[in-house]
Amino acid sequence: MSWHRSMAIAERVVRQVLRDRRSLGLILVAPLLVMALVGGSFSGQSVVLDRTAPALIATFAMFFTFMLTGVSFLRERSQGTLERLVTTPVSRADILVGYLLGFLLFALVQSTIVLLYTVLVLDVAYQGDLLQVFVLLMVLTIASISTGIFVATFARNEFQVVQFIPVVLAPQVFVSGIMVPVETMPTVLRLLANVVPLRYAVDGMRAIMLQGLGLGDVITELAALAIFAAVMLVAAAFTVRRT
């Protein structure tokens, strides 16, 4: 693996998003709008808002990195740049690490903005350590970026990437305990909840942000997320050079 090549890919990914105003708006403004709506609809119900806000921060991080990576990688393939890229000495690891670094940056910026809005404007009872929140989100984002790269292999156009949302993301939102506690769900859904990464991210975020626990206290959630991230990284590595 070449660190130089990975950095060049990361820089390029960042540059591409920065020059694409709509994507930039999608990353930075859209989550704020949703949070504002959530804040408005839960006004006067601070307990519900406190439980929902950390879960939504994790959901946004996963959703936007999945979408952006999926579409970016699809473009890389459809514009022919991936074909050109694989005729250079670049390795699978170079490409994966480059994409991870580039999109992790946006995920962190987005999470910081949403977090600040949640705490300062929506006044969510926040107790945890920001750094620990970021570590948890970072592992979730690695899983999400890898999933985006993997899924892009099976899409022929951007419309098809969007069609993966109901398959890959929506079920996670419903079974992760964001709206209804996992414990109250039917057995089948509880079992499903055990195998989706968002559930562990939501539990971990709530534990850190609301209860003020540390990463050591959410080691199970962190380990589960790391396993998902590792599995999806391997899956992405298998497909990343496929033109």
Next chain:
Amino acid sequence: MASMESGVPAVDVADLSFSYGDREVLKGLSIQVGRGTIYGLLGANGSGKTTFIRVLVGLMKPGSGSVKVLGEDPSPKLTEHVGYMPQLNALYQELTVRNNVDFFARMYGMNDRRKRKTAVDEAISVVGLSDRAGDGIQSLSGGMRQRVSLAIALVHSPSLLLLDEPTVGLDPELRAAFWDHFRQLASAGTTILISSHTMDDAAHCDRLAFLQTGKIIAQDSPAELRKATGQPDSTLEDAFLYFVRKGRDNVLA
């Protein structure tokens, strides 16, 4: 390590066949390209030129036959010695001309910032886009994009250039400038394999292979190919048609 010995052909292909499913696209091709020469693959659309170049660059595995590029089987480690210009422009639309060329220079392992800048400037200058280096790809014409694509193939000074229809969409003046540069590169030892469907390009090559439906119907120097028609004033187009008809007559016979 890729062989840089002048005795080893830059491209040595023997009896190469390749199929997409049941459709045979390359049928027993044998080609040798000597170092420092310009070799042209000439044929109509769908004759197998692009597939042949994609096999050489390692994007496709040959169905059968032997393929040696710079003395080795096509592989990722060979790519730093090979410059590839695909038929599709394959550029990052959101980035500038300089960003694109610089990015691929970094992919080719040009890590020294100062040397890379010199090489990027030179490649952009060769294709006549110095004054547009800071412009986004989306603001360029089709011909200009083609030139950026060529600059990327040239930036790391490869010993073998594989160019898939590099002159499509270029005006005559620029086409002539490209060929002057290709000749300079070949004189300095770079081997160039170029695909085209125009006879104008063919005339500039040291050797030519005429391709038709995945088969080589003739290969030699342009002068010899013209001579083979038996007409003293024949053009390369006449020669191409002569071999196409000859092949058809042989099949009918």
